[in-house]
Amino acid sequence: MRIRPAWPVPWTRPAGVLRRRLRRALPAIVALVLLAPLSGCRTDLTPPGSPTPWPAEYARRWQWQWQLSGPVDVTVDADVFLLDPVRTTSTETAALRARDRRLVCQVQVGSYATTDPDASRFPAAVRGAVVPGRPGSRWLDVRQWDTLKPVLADRFRLCRGKGFGAVALTDADGYLHRSGFPLTFDDQLLFNRQLAALARSLDLSPGLVNDVPQVAALAPDFDFAVNEECIRRRECAKLLPFTDDDKPVFHVEYTGDPTEFCVTTVGYGFSSIRKDRDLDAWREPCPLP
Structure with missing residues (x-):
């Protein structure tokens, strides 16, 4: 200053x-x-736009919220909200943007659910095995970019139309699972890079969800990372390519005592919270450094 x-x-x-x-x-x-x-850093932050900016000087100071179930609580004391684009209304995003909150849209890119409004747009040739634990969802053949791109682009446009300035790409790691396709590391790497470029072409900031084995290769292509349970899985150090480049890492644990895991994750420079697995409004954030 x-x-x-x-x-x-x-x-x-x-x-x-x-x-x-x-x-x-x-x-x-x-x-x-x-x-x-x-x-506090929030009063001095540039109001979020499209694409969402992530000032390097605040990379380790974001407080965030991840809510996918229940009515969106717009009063939560967080800078960044990761929300579902279909469930979240334009009224809710407008209320959050009026408070200068940064809005991240969760987009499934490597899978689809039979309940998705656009499910019929995925031809049988790209539909793979059932996603474990989600009987109504199936993996997609990410090698067929020309087929998937128009549908995913419209998912991104829905986010932008509702006032989101960033997208978090989930299920971008089908190669690690029994997807029903012989997906390789390189297949996934190419697909994820194409997604990041597509998001930028639509004025959206791209974020990578999980896919920890590819973080070192993909960190230059993405603006931020979202990670689940790197403490429990003992893989937090693999996310350092983001924080080393002053990019945010939004981290969540579903078990464990925050007074214990926060020491590690805040030390790594992550923005960490404890959540229930249903991702309702409740959260317990780690203190800022």
Whole structure:
């Protein structure tokens, strides 16, 4: 923060007068510098736009919320909201944007659900195995970019139309699962990079959800990361390519004591919270550094 003198300093002032005035002003200047970090970063942030900016100087200071069930609580004290684009209304996003909150749209890119409004747009040739734990969802053949691109582009446009400035790409790791297709590491890498480029072409900031094995390769292509349970899985260090480049890592644990895992994740520079698995409004954030 640049501190301007409280008075004009003409070059003709005698040195003794200047020294006395500087001595009188010094305590006030020191107080301003010491108190600046305590005032909170949110009031000074540039209001979010499209695509959402992520100022490097705040990379380790975001508070965030991830809500996919229940009425959206727009009063939660968080800078960043990760929400479902179909369930969330334009009224809710407008209320959040009026408070200068950054809005991230969760988009399934490697799978689809039979209940999705656009489910019929995925031809049988790209529909794979059932996603474990989600009987109504199936993996997609991410090798067929020309077929998937128009549908995914419209999903991104829905996000932008509702006021989101960023997209978090979920199920972008089908190669790690029994997807029903012989997907390789390189197949997924190409698909994820194409998605990041597509998001940017639509003025949306792209974020990578999980897919930890590809973080080192994909960090340059994405603006932020969202991670589930890197503490429980013992893989938090693999997310450092994001924080090393002053990019946010939004991290959640569903079990464990925040007073214990926060020490590790805040030390890594992550924005961490504890949530229930149904991702309702409740959250327990880690303190900011």
